[in-house]
Amino acid sequence: MKTGDQELVKKINKSIVLQTIQASSPISRAQISKESGLNKATVSGLVSELMEEDFVLEIGTGLSSGGRKPVMLYFNQTAGYAIGIDLGVNYILAVLTDLQGQVVEKIEEPLEETFPGVVLPMLKNIINTLMETQPASSYGVVGIGVGVPGITDNNGSILFAPNLNWEQVNVKQDLEQYFELPVVIENEAKAGAHGENIHGAGRKSSDFVYISLGIGIGTGIIIDDKLYKGARGMSGEMGHISIDANGKKCRCGNKGCWELYSSESTLLEQAAKLPSMEGKELSLNQLIQEAEAGNGEVLSLLSRIGEYVGIGLTNVVNTFNPEQIIIGNRLSKIQRWLENPIHHVLEQRLLPPFYEGLEVSFSQFGIESCALGSAAFSVEAFFSENKVTVT
Amino acid sequence: MKTGDQELVKKINKSIVLQTIQASSPISRAQISKESGLNKATVSGLVSELMEEDFVLEIGTGLSSGGRKPVMLYFNQTAGYAIGIDLGVNYILAVLTDLQGQVVEKIEEPLEETFPGVVLPMLKNIINTLMETQPASSYGVVGIGVGVPGITDNNGSILFAPNLNWEQVNVKQDLEQYFELPVVIENEAKAGAHGENIHGAGRKSSDFVYISLGIGIGTGIIIDDKLYKGARGMSGEMGHISIDANGKKCRCGNKGCWELYSSESTLLEQAAKLPSMEGKELSLNQLIQEAEAGNGEVLSLLSRIGEYVGIGLTNVVNTFNPEQIIIGNRLSKIQRWLENPIHHVLEQRLLPPFYEGLEVSFSQFGIESCALGSAAFSVEAFFSENKVTVT
DNA sequence: AACGTTTGTTTATTTATTAAACATAATAGC
DNA sequence: GCTATTATGTTTAATAAATAAACAAACGTT
Incomplete structure (x- = not known):
């Protein structure tokens, strides 16, 4: 049981100060005091600690x-x-981000x-390359986050x-031993949801559901600005x-x-049956080209997929009553053709109060949400160890 | 923005002390100190405040x-x-509970x-009767909670x-003016979920979904021991x-x-079509009698309903990965006949890791969860005003 | 140059937790 | 029955953090 003490108070207030600076930088001590309600003296003290820790800098006067x-x-x-890292099914996308x-x-x-046996060494190689490119800094690389297309447990194992x-691959343990850095493993859709919440289309919402439309369909649930992970x-x-x-x-x-009705696999499977696609390459990019060229069969296939996305979203909305739905991953590339059928179905199938307050967006950074979210997990783990919490 | 100060610390610790007493009463100051990690002196101080406020009593020595x-x-x-209050579709159930x-x-x-125009006066009458029966106490009736079978907004209005x-009936405002007491209006399934979390089958779980199988189907989602209400x-x-x-x-x-496949309405509708039910009363109790008497048609109907409950639960589990599912409201009466088909379907349709950790329970107090949960909302509102939080 | 304003620091006060000392009251061993 | 030990609960002094108030510094205005 976590009791209350001065340390807790200080941690809360220090987090408030740092978050205010992050959100409204450049900002003065006086203004932080006004915005947060903390006393000027308190702000001064916490700021000087943050400066000692090199998280905050004074740069000139306003x-x-x-x-x-x-x-x-x-x-x-x-x-x-x-x-x-976004460990995709047919790619690895890795980013080095600042705090x-x-x-x-x-x-x-x-x-x-x-x-x-092939993927893990490759992963280590890529991470090593990124480590070498990092600029000089006080804390260096503070952690590694990996988003994976599968079910993970709370110990960083990939169950399935x-x-x-x-099946049963413990990536976390492997990477932590190798790099001697904290590693966070999370499902790809959950990481994507978090990425959107921190840096992307979901910054303004505190309750939303991120839909990862890729080879399959995954969802990440953000409740009260926190990722909901479930019992296990x-x-x-x-x-x-x-x-x-x-x-x-x-x-x-x-x-x-x-996902049997509206994932990328399904799309490609069904496209294979179209007469107009005979002999052509079966890929998402090819289908986009066809759609742009006005291939009627492809257009109506995309529309049908969009309708099924809408049908699934109806279920999501009735369950969560979110402020926002964010659609990400590979199929966000075909936003143009999905958007209308989705809205049409939602309007038809939802009760008005559910539809009215709802915003349906597409990911701002397309495929990068997952990698960014994974990096953000590491940053937060680092800060919470340092007696500060950052959103 | 809520900053940290000593008041917050005290509120946290006072809540811990009160909760410990609630959970393990009778208990000594020394034992509270050990269990909570708070210093003996701190516990003594907080206990004497709680005694002044009449929330805690000393009764003899151990x-x-x-x-x-x-x-x-x-x-x-x-x-x-x-x-x-449980404002049902064809009944009103009202309880007076202690803290x-x-x-x-x-x-x-x-x-x-x-x-x-009929229901509200009746409701007021019932509440008045309960008010009159209350025993003498320090604080009297501290609030009124009402669970309703419909969609409510955050202002206590029944939207639908x-x-x-x-449509658009503001029960909260009406009752608050009349009784001059704080009133909480909540959806029936949400209130039921909360009731189970505080007093019932869900006390041990912090993440579960309560399924209200009544005239329709509603669900209440408990995440981290808190009710998830959604954006609106x-x-x-x-x-x-x-x-x-x-x-x-x-x-x-x-x-x-x-709910078109497994609610009470559907059950009765489909029972009406059974040859063996011709000329008999169509009610849940009648069907229970038939089932007990071994009416094969009714038994297979109940089994089919159970299968569809299971199909819906599969969706619930894939969405939330809860530790527990609690089935309540009227159809919890036919637990005997639902249980097997539900488990059969879940085992068949869920991935093993989802099924393994899952407990499917039925409500302990059948139909009373909603009224109890509603009362609990009021108790909590009262305590949180008194600078104490109680689960 | 005098004045008012804003910023940021210093000082004294307040409040809550805690460790340690203490008083109290019981059991256990001899 | 006496003493040692142990557990309970209170008192006292120390500590830590926030805050209000006073203050110093720096600036613009008149």
């Missing part, structure tokens, strides 16, 4: 508003760095084989990743909600799962 | 374990009372008409209650998750909603 000039404070976002989540370096490599054909860390498998109780069998055991 | 005898402390659960949630008085009346045929207070309409995307239309606008 404009006077009829009195002494304020000393402006900045969040020192390059006091350290984090590495975020604010700004991408400093980026590596993307295709993944030909998915055996752990059907698309990689992995496996929440959000809404791709396996049955939208046709007696539909075709899914490999998860259920029947008529949502 | 057994010595080789030293001075401990003074035993009790939570004074009759320092005040709360009223909890611990013990039912002191109970009134149940059938509801023949559902016009607000199809089964009562209500309308979360948990999982009865309107489509389990057959192209199924028959529901009045909510969606198609193939779960």
Whole structure:
């Protein structure tokens, strides 16, 4: 049981000060005091600690508003760095970000084989390369976050990743031993949701659901600006909600799962059957080209997929009553063709009070949300160890 | 922005002390100190405040374990009372509970008409009767909680209650003016979920979903021991998750909603079509009698309903990965016949890690969860005003 | 140059927790 | 029955953090 003491008070207030600086930098001590409600003296004390820790810098003076000039404070976002990885089914996307989540370096490599024995050494290589490119800083790389396309438990093990054909692989332990840095493993959709919440389209919302439309469908649930993980860390498998109780069998055991009707796999499968696609390459990019060229068959296929996305989203909204839905991952590339059918279905199927307050957005950074979210996990773990909490 | 100060620390610790007393009464000051990690002196101080406020009583001494005898402390659960209402579709169930949630008085009346003009005066009457029966106490009735079968917003308005045929009725304002007491209005399933979390089958779980199987299906989502309300207070309409995307239309606008396959209405509707039920009364109790008498048609109907409950629960579990599912409201009466088909479907359709950690329970107090949960809302509101928080 | 204003620091006060000392009251061993 | 030991609960002094108030510094205005 966590009791209350002065240390807790200080941690809360120090976090408030740092967050205020992050949000409104450059900002003076006086203004922090006004915005936060903390006493000027308190702010001064906490700021000087933050400066000793190199998280905050004084840079020059601001404009006077009829009195002494304020000393402006900045969040020192390059006091350290984090590495975020999106371990995709057929690619690895790795980023080096600063403490604010700004991408400093980026590596993307295709993944030909998915055996752990191939992937893990490759992963270590990529991380090593990023480590070497990091600029000099007080804290260096503070942690590594990895988003994976599968079900993870709370210990950083990948229990089941059907698309990689992995079972029971403990990536966390492996990487932590090798790099001697804290490692966070999280499901790809959960990491993406977090990325959007911290840096992306979900910054303004505190309750939203991120839908990762990729090879399969995953969801990340943000409640009160926190990721909801579920009892054993496996929440959000809404791709396996049955939208046709007696539909075709899914490999998860259920029947008529949502992702059988509106994922990238399904899209490509169904495209293969179109006469107009005969002999052509079957890829998302090819389909986009066809759609742009006005291929009617492809257009109506995309529209049908969009409708099924909408049907699944109806379920999401009735469940969570979120302020916002954010659609990310590969199929966010075909936003143009999905948007209308989605809205049409939602308007038709939702009760007005559910539809009215709802915003449906697409990811701002397309495929990068996952890597950015993973890096953000590491940054937060680092700060919370340092007796500060940062959103 | 809520900053940290000593008041916050005290509130946290005072809550810990009170909660410890509630959970383990009778208990000594020394033992509270050991269990909570708070210093003996701190505990002594906080206890004496709680005694001044009449929330805690000293009652005699306990057994010595080789030293001075401990003074035993009790939570004074009759320092005040709360009223909890379950406004059902065809009944009103009202309880007067003490601060611990013990039912002191109970009134149940059938509801023949559902016009607000009829229901509200009746409600006031019932509440008045309960008020008169309350024993003498320090704080008297501290609040009124009402669970309603419909969608509420965060202001205590009932936006939409199809089964009562209500729209935009502000019960909270009405009752608060009349009784001059704080009133909490909440959806029936959310109140039920909270009731189970505080007093019932969900006491040990911090993440579970309560399924209210009544005329329709509602759900209450408990995350981290807190009710999840959604952006506008309308979360948990999982009865309107489509389990057959192209199924028959529901009045909510969606198609193939779960509650069209496994609610009490559906059960009765389908029972009406059974040859063996011709000329018999169509009610849940009658069906229970038939089942007990071994009516094969009814038994297979119940089994089919159970399977569809299971199909919906699969969706719930894939979404939330809860530790527990609690089934409550009217259909919890037919637990005997639902249990097997539900488990069968879950085992078949869920991935093993989802099924393994999962407990499926039925409500301990059947229909009373909602009224108890509503009363509990009021008790908590009262305590949080008194600078103490109680779960 | 005098005045008022804003910024940031210093000082004294307040409040809550805690460790340590203490008083109290019981059991256990001899 | 006496003493040693042990557990309970209170008192006292120390500590830590926030805050109000006073103050010093720096600036613009008149």
